[in-house]
Amino acid sequence: MEKLKQVSAEWMTPNALKGKVITHASPLSGGLSNPCWLLEVNGQYAVWRPDTRLLPKLGLCRLDEAQVLDSLSAKPWAPKVLLGCKEGVLLHYVSGGQYQGSLSSAMALLSEIHRQPAPKHALYPPSRAEHYWRCIEQPSVELKLLRRHFQSLAVPEPMAHVLCHFDFGLHNLINGKQGLVVIDWEFSAAGCPALDIAMTAIMSDQTLSAVIESYVQHTSWSKAELTEKVMAWLPWCQYLAVLWYRLAGEHWQSDELLNAGRALECALIHDFEIGK
Template identity: 30%
Template sequence: MAKIAWAEACQLDPTLLSLTRFFDVPPTYAETLAGGLTNRCWKVIAPHKGSFVWRPITELTKAFTISRFQEYQILKAIEHDMIAPNAAYINDQGLLVEWVDGELFDDADFDIQIKTLVRIHLLDKKRIPVAPFNYTARVDHYWMQLDAKLKDEALVELYHQWRSAPALDPVELTLCHFDLGPHNLIKTPQGLSVIDWEYAGIADPRLDLAMLLTTENQLEPTNVARYCQLRDIDNIDGWVEGVKQWSIRVHIMALLWYLLAFQLRGDPVYEQQAIQIKENLCK
C-alpha cells in the first residue's frame, strides 16, 4: 500500500472530495489498496474517527453491474450480526465502510470457509431490501457489452447453451456473498470478518456454494454434504446435482467477466484466464 497525503490523493481520485461532509477534520492521508479489477479502493485515515475504506463508483463498477447502494443496504441490514464491516457513509460517488483491522485468512482448514458460508446463508434475508439475483440478466449484461471481435463461434455456442438458469427443484433463497474465499476473510480478535460485499445479493444458495467450491478447487460431493449437514438439509443428492449444474454457469459468468475485464483494461492476464476457462468448457 502506498501512503499518500490527503490533498494529493484527492487529486488522483476526485471522488474522495465527496467525503468532506463526513469528516469534520480532513483525513491525514490515504493509502491505495491492492485488489481486483472492480475494487480500486482507498484506506482513509482520519483524526479522531479512525480508519475507513472508500469504495468508489466508477465506470468499471457500472460495467460489472455493481451497485454501491445495494452493498450499503446489505451491510446496514447485517451490521448487528458481527460478520462484516459496518457501512459508515454513502453518496453518489461511492461507499465508505469501516476498516477491519486484522490479518488475511490463511487457515488450510476448508471447513471454516464452508461454515462461514452457512453463517451468511442463515442471516435473515427479510431485513435486506434488494431484488433477487437474476443469473440470465447478469450473463446477458456481460454479453451485450462485449465487442463482436471477442465473440468467436465457440463462445457464441457456450453463451446460448448456458445463459439460462438450471431447471432445479426450488429452494429458499438466501443472502449470498458471491465472492467468498481467503482473499475476503479477515481474522480479528472477535472472529472472522467477511469483506467486499459488492457482488452480494439474494439468490439460490446452491449458486453461492458452487462459486466457493469452484473457485477454491473444492468441487467435491463431500463438501456439498458437509454444507448440508451444517444446515440440516436431508436432500444431499439433490444439492450435489444442483451445485454441479450451477458450477458450469459459474464458469460461464467467470469467462464473460474475464473477457469484459480484458476489453476494458487490455491486460493479457484476463484474456489468458478467459481462454483457459473456454477451453475447459469446450472439452
C-alpha cells in the same frame, strides 16, 4: 500506471467525502475488478470502495452493497458502514491476516449468511450473463458459441431465495481482532444458496465434495439434494466467470484478464463438446 490514474480520477468525486479530513490515502492490493483505497479519515482507518465505470457493466451498485452491510450491522463478521452514497461506500477497516481456519468453520459462516434476510436486488445467472454480454465490446467466436449453448441450457430451480455473498473465497475472509470477518460484499445479492456454494467451491482449494460435506453439517438439506443443485449451477458459474474476465479485461485493457478468460472459454468449449 494508467489503471491507477484512471481509478484515482474516478474516486476523487467532489461530494463523496465532503467534510471528511483525509490524512492518508493508498491503493489496496487485490480488487481485480474494482480497486479500493485505504484512507485515514478523521483519525481512523477506513476502506473507500468507490463507484467506477466498470460497476454498472457488472450489474453492481455501491448503494446495494451498503444496504446489505447496513442490514448486517449487528453481525460481528460483517464490516461496518461509515458512509454509503452513490459515489461509493466507506467501511471500517478490518486489520488482520487471511483466514487459516478449518473449512467447516468457513462453511458454518456461509450457512449463517444464508439465514439472513434476502435483499431486494437479486443475482439470476441468465439475466446477469445477458447483461455482461451486452457490455462486451469484442466477443470472441468461442464466446458466441458459449452464449448459444447457455441460451438453450435449462436453468436450475432455486432451492431458496436467500442472502448470498457470491465471492466467498479465502481471500475475502479476514481473521480480525474480534474474530472472522467477511469482506468484499459488492456481488452480494439474493439468490440460490447452492449457486453461492458452487461459486465458493470453484474458488476453494478443497474438493467440491468436501465443500458440500462441510456445508451440510450446518443446514437441513441433505448432501444428495445439495450436490444435485450445486452441480447444476456449476456450468453457469463458469460461464459467468468467462464473461467477467472478458468484460473486466476490456475495461482495464488487461492482457492477463483477457488471456485467463480465453483459456476458460476454450476449456468450456471442450468440456461441453460445443461445435462437434
